[in-house]
Amino acid sequence: MDSSDELGRRDRKKLETRAALERAALRLVAERGLADVTVEDIAGAVDVSSRTFFNYFPTKEDALIGGDPAAAADLRRKLVAVPSAVPTLEALRLVLRDAAVSIQEQREQWLLRLGVFEQNPSLLPRLVAGGAETERSLTAAVAERSSAGSAADGHAELVTAVALTAFRVAMMRWSAARGEPLLADLLDDVFSRLSAGLPDPRPPAPSAGLPGPRPPAP
Amino acid sequence: MDSSDELGRRDRKKLETRAALERAALRLVAERGLADVTVEDIAGAVDVSSRTFFNYFPTKEDALIGGDPAAAADLRRKLVAVPSAVPTLEALRLVLRDAAVSIQEQREQWLLRLGVFEQNPSLLPRLVAGGAETERSLTAAVAERSSAGSAADGHAELVTAVALTAFRVAMMRWSAARGEPLLADLLDDVFSRLSAGLPDPRPPAPSAGLPGPRPPAP
DNA sequence: CAGAAAATTTCAGATCCTGCAATGTTTTAG
DNA sequence: CTAAAACATTGCAGGATCTGAAATTTTCTG
Numbered sequence: 001m002d003s004s005d006e007l008g009r010r011d012r013k014k015l016e017t018r019a020a021l022e023r024a025a026l027r028l029v030a031e032r033g034l035a036d037v038t039v040e041d042i043a044g045a046v047d048v049s050s051r052t053f054f055n056y057f058p059t060k061e062d063a064l065i066g067g068d069p070a071a072a073a074d075l076r077r078k079l080v081a082v083p084s085a086v087p088t089l090e091a092l093r094l095v096l097r098d099a100a101v102s103i104q105e106q107r108e109q110w111l112l113r114l115g116v117f118e119q120n121p122s123l124l125p126r127l128v129a130g131g132a133e134t135e136r137s138l139t140a141a142v143a144e145r146s147s148a149g150s151a152a153d154g155h156a157e158l159v160t161a162v163a164l165t166a167f168r169v170a171m172m173r174w175s176a177a178r179g180e181p182l183l184a185d186l187l188d189d190v191f192s193r194l195s196a197g198l199p200d201p202r203p204p205a206p207s208a209g210l211p212g213p214r215p216p217a218p
Numbered sequence: 219m220d221s222s223d224e225l226g227r228r229d230r231k232k233l234e235t236r237a238a239l240e241r242a243a244l245r246l247v248a249e250r251g252l253a254d255v256t257v258e259d260i261a262g263a264v265d266v267s268s269r270t271f272f273n274y275f276p277t278k279e280d281a282l283i284g285g286d287p288a289a290a291a292d293l294r295r296k297l298v299a300v301p302s303a304v305p306t307l308e309a310l311r312l313v314l315r316d317a318a319v320s321i322q323e324q325r326e327q328w329l330l331r332l333g334v335f336e337q338n339p340s341l342l343p344r345l346v347a348g349g350a351e352t353e354r355s356l357t358a359a360v361a362e363r364s365s366a367g368s369a370a371d372g373h374a375e376l377v378t379a380v381a382l383t384a385f386r387v388a389m390m391r392w393s394a395a396r397g398e399p400l401l402a403d404l405l406d407d408v409f410s411r412l413s414a415g416l417p418d419p420r421p422p423a424p425s426a427g428l429p430g431p432r433p434p435a436p
Numbered sequence: 437c438a439g440a441a442a443a444t445t446t447c448a449g450a451t452c453c454t455g456c457a458a459t460g461t462t463t464t465a466g
Numbered sequence: 467c468t469a470a471a472a473c474a475t476t477g478c479a480g481g482a483t484c485t486g487a488a489a490t491t492t493t494c495t496g
Contacts, residue, residue, distance in 0.1 A: 231492095231493090256482065257482080268484095269484095276484085278482095278483075
């Protein structure tokens with residue numbers, strides 16, 4: 001919780017305008033589809049000029065992505081704070097778990113957003129867990145964390161990219177299930193498979209209750 | 219090799235125009251950067267109208283991505299052809315290895331392309347091995363292959379998405395190394411780590427020649 | 437060669453996005 | 467409180483992207 005506290009009226013209004021633009025964009029695109037919503041529509045719904053819209057977002061699509069601009073830096077900070085004894089993949093799971101919780105807290109907003117992404121596949125690339133920016137930032141943090149041995153063998157890039165992909169898959173699964181299971185649980189499931197080397201699931205035994213074995217908490 | 223054979227003059231010209239547009243786009247953007255190249259520039263360099271450019275590519279960026287439109291279907295076919303006894307991840311490694319070889323055969327073109335992608339990060343999402351289209355197609359093939367047990371637990375989505383991400387990482391590493399190691403070898407390395415569960419690399423032993431243990435060939 | 441089929445072109449137009457100058461509002465300093 | 471600085475919003479001009487439709491040219495087929 002670090003929103004709209006300790007801020008003057010001006011910055012509060014800025015945040016509010018930004019959020020309003022995001023909401024309007026999301027709502028309109030969910031109703032009519034991406035192609036049938038113009039920037040003017042979105043700006044009009046919030047009663048600002050189109051020019052103002054572009055002062056907040058570089059493109060129409062960016063208004064749909066949401067998420068703080070500070071999210072990347074935030075993840076990075078959390079990651080370097082994890083003790084370096086923790087394996088990289090596990091460390092990534094921990095910080096992404098935080099993100100998952102925060103997403104779950106805005107359930108409706110995110111389900112709407114993910115639905116929009118499903119309906120408009122051209123947006124999907126942008127969702128690769130926030131895009132190249134997040135990935136760069138996290139990769140740097142990963143490399144920094146385990147600065148000991150490896151250098152340019154690209155392990156940090158691989159682990160980070162894979163982890164963010166897994167996160168995206170978990171989100172899409174969560175969305176497809178209409179947000180019924182906890183996103184954090186789906187994330188754990190996905191990461192369990194990752195650290196197990198992505199083995200094929202065994203043909204289901206005659207009877208079983210819940211699908212995945214939860215990893216024993218440390 | 220299935221280009222420009224068994225085709226009338228008309229289709230041959232079409233392929234040639236398409237390829238020429240790709241080459242021109244790549245060359246110009248490498249020289250001046252994405253922002254300083256207009257569609258008119260690209261079309262002009264090939265001596266066609268801008269409208270014709272848009273008959274071939276929906277956006278300027280698409281001309282930079284290259285790759286046959288048929289590539290996705292091709293991968294899909296190869297994947298279902300792999301005996302179903304082969305684990306999914308291994309099967310994906312095999313078909314992506316084919317793609318890697320084919321990329322290596324057009325070394326210069328691809329190094330140029332990947333360089334352009336590095337210089338223009340906004341393009342990167344598109345590179346996720348051809349984008350959402352490939353991913354959908356491959357996911358379907360994976361699900362079909364192991365239709366036996368699992369159904370909607372999303373394993374196919376996860377394995378496919380992760381494999382394509384790994385492929386992308388291998389390509390970027392290949393590009394960063396100026397195409398010196400074989401892309402197929404980098405791919406093997408990356409997939410080895412995947413099936414090992416992405417363990418952190420051990421702090422380097424006192425002496426060692428080459429970095430990674432190559433998996434024993436079957 | 438004549439007609440069918442298809443690719444290219446021209447043209448008009450909607451939308452996206454940017455720079456710049458003007459205007460209005462909030463904050464800060466005195 | 468007031469003046470000035472700082473900043474957000476706006477209108478406007480303009481370049482670029484992309485689409486539909488009709489006209490024109492090229493290629494294929496019989």
